[in-house]
Amino acid sequence: MGTLSANPDLIRIGNCSGFYGDRRSAMREMLEGGELDVLTGDYLAELTMLILGRDRMKDPSLGYAKTFVRQIEECLGLALERNVQIVANAGGLNPAGLAERLRKVAAELGLDAKIAHVEGDDLVGRAGELGLGQPLTANAYLGAWGIVECLNSGADIVVTGRVTDASVIVGPAAAHFGWGRSDYDELAGAVVAGHVIECSTQATGGNFAFFKELGDLGRPGFPIAEIRRDGSSVITKHDGTGGTVTVDTVEAQLMYEIQSARYAGPDVTTRLDSIQVSQEAPDRVLINGVVGEAPPPQLKVSLNTLGGFRNEMEFILTGLDIDAKAELAKRQLEAWLPVRPAELSWTLARVDRPDAETEEQASALLRCVVRDPDPNKVGREFSNVAVELALASYPGATFTSLPGNGSPYGVFTPGFVDANEVPHVAVLADGTRVDIAPATDTLELAPVAEPQLPASPAIGETTRAPLGSIVLARSGDKGGDANIGLWVRTDAQWEWLVNTLTVEKLKELLPETAPLEVTRHVLPNLRALNFIISGLLGKGVAYQARFDPQAKGLGEWLRSRHLDIPTELLP
Template structure:
């Protein structure tokens, strides 16, 4: 990318999580007049689920939706010769993802297109050695030592920052595939490369990171979750967000013309606060951002300027997200109707658990919930009167899979041997799924090294996965 570029860079985010709208990346790239399309796929537990897949197949472990999305973007990559894509779709296996994408692009006469991968976030193999040499990996919230769960580790990924992404782009990559990186870094990387910012230009880095934070959850900033949802135009056709990041770091948050939803000071302010801790210290691997100095102004409809975020140097420690295996879990739901629906539902839930217990199975944890009776936020806002129909949900967790399997088989009998008015078993028997525990901690920056590798699609296509 050219350095010291004065024009704003237009960065659009077409996915806020793995499972987001499948058409959004294509529509945003087609209509957004973008310089960069970002796609954010990795929630806290996604990498643990991917590690489960990689254990069965060494070539697996990346976001399998991404090659399908890329396939749809091929015509646009042909038409828009400067469009770049930055995504954390690499998951636990950016290399394997690059090979898959390389094959696809090579077949689509885009073999010369360069794909960069960023690795170095996956430190699972290092953990035993670190523990032996006395590196503290205590739980960030509880302070417990990692040794408590060290035998069950499933994934361990450091949040990398924007620098390796910028490096890959500056080396000519049109597609950058990362594993775990801070969500805001997906935006800061291309902005810093485009404008040629120094990595200690804290206020610029902070402002662009704020823009990245605002667009990382996709349509949540363009009218999704908005309290006046019934007054928004065409929420079904909601536009995905674009940040126009200027050379001074300030940004305009907007969306493609003619799309549904809304970008206003309100939608942007609400999303700024989404999933943050201290707003004066929004921490990324690149910069500590102060949101309390930030100003929002709306000059035109659906265009909100974001400026005056301020930055400070980041911590010398990086966040490390460890996930450990925590047995099995399952949950099932049934509808319960009629007078005393809530009372019947709670009794049926207790009955189900008692039957499993009498068969000789126990659980580390179990929960009976009654939706319609105030249990989504239990006890906080109970309904005024007794509901005529409720949803019963029963959930268990245990290290012992047969216990969880037996639990799954006890839902059907309730339909004939429980209280009257139970319906909905036709949706099927629940099945056990792996349960995971989340272990956030910190590691010294000096122990982590990000690696960037850029090859053409044809070269990736011809390479094989190393064991």
């Protein structure tokens, strides 16, 4: 094996994982389902790095995605037979350990597979000298050129640690076409293709706002990017698989977890405001026109720290006087605690309704979350006291769970280091180590001036309706920040949306965001707006106990809010 596509002007790159825990059978489904040149997988979310860090604390030989090993055990022979190379970031905190484990798997299967890996991203041993504190994990986001080196050496499998999500797609494309470090438009086009397919079935109908249009979503197929020599691509999927690929399903993924119109990476900064998307044929969406710029001189670093211990108890409040019952429970619990934890917060979810036909519909939920560096202060000292209220507090007192000990939680923060400080090493199948130089042509990130907006349309008759009647959305997390990407389908809807949904209007519709810094970015080519809500998620998903800790439903909440929409724009 170890050879890329026979077509010099096209490479077919599929994806079989969007997170650690995605559909385990996807690797086999993708290998059996149709033609592929390369199969990729993304296993590393910010939270995953913390999970792997705790694995490594228990056993230094671990720190990688164990499910990937099982997938290779099941599919290595098939991949070799089909001449499909595999590139994945499943190495996590221990890509060398994963590569060695895969060599043992190949030997046990009696298969000759060349397995290479990329390392250098793990900075935890140098975190102090680099000004990154004393985290549990510290991993710089590497780019695609180590992967390129491994593929050019004939590797059948390349595993990496923390590279950017799109790099596992950019690397095979750059190797196949022989792109150079300054082929920015081509690299940026591959970044966009990679960004679309790296979250697996989110590009084929998963998590899609207008899901009712898709009919029976069933079991969506995983996406494929057919990348061309000029960096343009077609997003598609294997014939006969579930889900669908449309301009909107692709745009939904384009709007996921982005920030400004400049999408920075270690190899290229991609101009999201240059992207053109069009439907080429059923289940085939063309992406072209992408413009790239030199990357910034610094690399982002993912930092996870053990922040302490957390516990929670949730009270059920039923029937009348919900607010008064909640106040009584709060007052009693806080007074009865022998020692107050460092952090104690309450949330009352008024999911009850008056004159309810079921007890569940008559009930609200009161949750108390506590955090402290000392596990004892948030262990049984806390949860037992909560239970002691059962016969001494509001009428009908009960809980959703039993008392228990606290559990450790993590804190995510981003860091930045000069790219020259970060080693980037391709370790080939024969053990040869090749140092990958950082980018020499760099460009500091700068804000993109807001484009000229269309004139505000004349508003005639309006109808009070949910924003989601005409607006699609996708939201997600970036550390402690959240993003909401929104877009519409027609020029008339766009003229109304871009002039109506200001930062002030968003804060009015989503009161939780009112005290926070909110930034709006305009992407006219996509008829899209992207809002960054700074600090909504506190110190990251592993820290906070917000109802929706990764902001996955934030866009759907916004779509459900009612406002006056021009009647002619409604379906």
